[in-house]
Amino acid sequence: MKKVTIHDIAKELNVSFSTVARALNDHPAISEATKKSVRETAQKLNYRQNKLASSLRSGHSNTIGVIVPSLDVSFFSSVVHGIEKIINENGYSILLYQSNESYESEKKGIETFLNSRVAGIIASVAKETTKYEHFSEIRRRRIPLLFFDRVVESLHVPSVTIDDHKGGFLATEHLIRQGYKRIVHITAKQTIGIFKERLRGYLDALKLYNLPVDESLILYGDFSLDFGRQCIRDLYLREVSFDAVFALEDFTAMGVLQQLLAYKVRVPEEVGVIGFANESFAALVTPGLSSIDQQTVPMGEAAAELFLKMLRSEDLYNNLPKRIVLDPSLIVRASTERLASS
C-alpha cells in the first residue's frame, strides 16, 4: 500500500501543500475550519503524522540545516530570518551552524547535519574553504543542497545571489550624481568574486559618466574597521586628493568615517562616504552611513522557496541548476547627502 502523504491530503482538499503542513502543525495563520477539514481528511486517508517514526523510516527528518560563516554579521542573520520564515510556514524547522570562516569547522558542520539526518542543507561558503569534497558528499547522497551569496560554481547546484556589479555601480553613480568627482574605492586583495564584481561596477559607473579611472584612488587590501582607518591615514600621508570613498563593505566604511571625523573633515560636505551591505549599525551612527542594501530577507525567502521546490522534486540534480540573482538597492543617508535631491 502506498504511503499517504501531505500531498495526497492537499490534492483531496484542493489546497496547497503548505496549508496542509501548517494545519497539521497547528500554525496560527491557518483557520480552525481548515484545520478541522485537514484533520478529517488526514484521518479518512489514514495519514499518520509521526515525525520521529517518519524520520526513521525515510532516513530524513523535517529539519533543514543552514550553515553560514557567522551570525554576528547582520547580513547572514538577516538572510537566515528570511529562510526561517518560509521554511517554518511549510512545516519544517531550521537548525543553524556557524563555520566561523573555517574550512575544518565547515566540514564538521556538514557532518553534524548529515548525522542529524537533516532533510537538506542551505549553505554560504566559508572564506577559508578551497576544497569542496564535503559539499559534493551531500550531492552524492542525493540530499538537497542550495547555496546563497557565496557559491561554489563548480558543483552545479541551485543558488541565490545578488548582483554585486549592479551594487558597485549604484554606489558609485550615487556619489557622482551628488557632485563628487575623485572617488576612492577600497577593495579586497583576495580574489573573492563578489568584491571583484563591486570593483567592476565602480569602474563601469566612472566610464559611463566620463570620469577618468585613477589607479591611485583604488586601494587593495583587507576589509575591517582598522583597514578603513588606515586607508584614510595613507591617503593623507600620500597627499592624494579625493572627495568621496566607496568602501567594499560597511565595517571598512565605518573606519573611513571615524578617521575622517578624527581629522575634522566634514562629512558629507567635504568628503562623502558609502559602504556596502547595510549593516544594522549604518542607521545608528552619526552621520548615518549610506550603503547598498542586499535584500537580505527577500534573499532568504527566495532561497527557501527554491529549496522547497528541490525538496519536492524527483530529479534533484538532473536539470540545469536554477540560479536566482536579486537586485541590490541604494540606501541614502547623511554621509553622502550633499545636495538636497540626488
Next chain:
Amino acid sequence: MKKVTIHDIAKELNVSFSTVARALNDHPAISEATKKSVRETAQKLNYRQNKLASSLRSGHSNTIGVIVPSLDVSFFSSVVHGIEKIINENGYSILLYQSNESYESEKKGIETFLNSRVAGIIASVAKETTKYEHFSEIRRRRIPLLFFDRVVESLHVPSVTIDDHKGGFLATEHLIRQGYKRIVHITAKQTIGIFKERLRGYLDALKLYNLPVDESLILYGDFSLDFGRQCIRDLYLREVSFDAVFALEDFTAMGVLQQLLAYKVRVPEEVGVIGFANESFAALVTPGLSSIDQQTVPMGEAAAELFLKMLRSEDLYNNLPKRIVLDPSLIVRASTERLASS
C-alpha cells in the same frame, strides 16, 4: 562485555577526557605524540569511534543544541561564540535554534533538538514563554539542560547568569562620579527579572551616594530605539530637569542619544548617557556609547564547562543545581566622559 569509552582511554593514559576526545577528532591543539598514544590505546582497548553508529546505539549524538531568542542581538551571538569554543574543543558540535522570542517557536526548537537526538540542550528562554512543559520534558528524559542569562528558576537546573544588580549599580555610580545629579532610569514595564535587578542597582547607588530617589526620573515602558527617543521627547514636554540617562539596554540608550543630538543637546557636557549590554554598535556611534559589559564570552565558556560536567555526571539532576553568577564590568566611552578621570 562493557563498552569501552573515551573515559577508559583517558584513565589508561592518565590524561583528561577532553584531551582524548580532541585527539580522536584530530584537533590541532593536541600534539602528534599524544594523538599517536591515544590511537594506540584506543586500538589496544578495542575502542570503536563510529559517531553515527554510536549515536544510534546510545540514542544520542555528539551534538549539543543551543536555543536562544535571537542571534541578531550581539549579546546572544557572542555568548554562543564562548559556548562553541569550549564545546568544539571537547569533541562535540553545536547546532543553533532561534526562538525569535516566541513560545511556539521555542517549543518547536526543543522538539527538533530531541528528534535530532542531541546529547543535551543549553537554553536562554524566550520573552513570551510563561509555560515550561517543553523544558521539563528535557529533564524528564534525563537529557542535560542548562540555562544562561534568562533562567526558569522553578525547574532547578544549573544556570549561568550575570549580576544585573551590580551592573545597574556600576552604571549609576559611574554617572554620579562624573558629577551627574539628576539621573533618569528607563526600565521595562514587564516583570523581567534582569530589568528589576538593574533598577534595584540604580536605587542602591543613589542611596549609597545620598542622592534623592525622584520617581519622576524613573520611566517604565518598553525597550527599543523608538522608546528611547520617546522618553526624551516626554521629558522635555513635561519639563523635567535631568542631566543623565541610564537606559536598561543599548538600543534604548541609542534612541536617547539620537533624540538628544536632534535637540542639539551636548553629550556628555550637558547630559550623560549610558546603556547596558555593550552591543557591538556602542563602540561605533559618535559619541561612543558607555555601557555595561556582560562578559559574554566568559559567560558562554562557563556555561559550556558546567554543561560538560553535567554531561559526564551520573546523577544529572539529583544534586542541588549549580548556579554561576558572573560580574559585569563598566565600559566608559565618550557619552559619559565629562571629567578627565572618573
